Amino acid sequence: MLSPEEREIFARAMLNDVIAAVKDANCSPVIIATELYDSEDILVTIADNDLSGSLNEVLSQAAGPVLILMADLPLATGEAIRRLVNTKSDIAIVPGRGGGTNAIFVKEPTKFHVDYYGMSFSKHMQIVREAGLTCEVVDSFLLHTDIDEEDDLVELLTHGTGKSRKCLEDLGVTLSVAHGRVGVKRKDVYHQQS
Secondary structure, eight states, rough: OOOHHHHHHHHHHHHHHHHHHHHHHHHEEEEESOOOOOOOSSSSEEOOOOOHHHHHHHHHOOOOEEEETTTTTTTHHHHHHHHHHHOOOSSSEEOOOOGGGEEEESSGGGGOOOOSSSSHHHHHHHHHHHHHHEEEEOOOHHHHHHOOOOHHHHHHHHHHHHHHHHHHHHTTTEEETTTTTTEEEEOHHHHHOO
């Protein structure tokens, strides 16, 4: 539905929404990226490892609690993040759809490591058990909703209020109902100009 250039613009909008939510939760965002990301007030770490390797390096060196949030969570809010970081357990995890993991809060990061890709939620729960840690699985629609496929845009257009939703709307992406199901469609730009 989106060109590679539009996908990059949209990905940046989602990241900006996640950053805003992290700041609203009074947390200090750090971006772990594979290439330079221009940001005036946020620390950016360039990683040459895969996701798990990069995050495990951060966890092994952390001096205090660590919150891991994926950048494709445009519905994230400060309130949802505060709920996560206020857990009474050693770790709080928000599963993603399809067996993934969207967010992890770890009070003592040196006692935990991540293993993303595939069914990462099950792997993370196994790591928690093996480490003898307590874990709260947080049921949060706002942190559970990641944007991986076209149908995921329905939730963003329905519930979103940030830059990501505006980005989609500016690109002509709207809700559509066909056969009783809500989906998304792209406005015909040619007809808009005539």
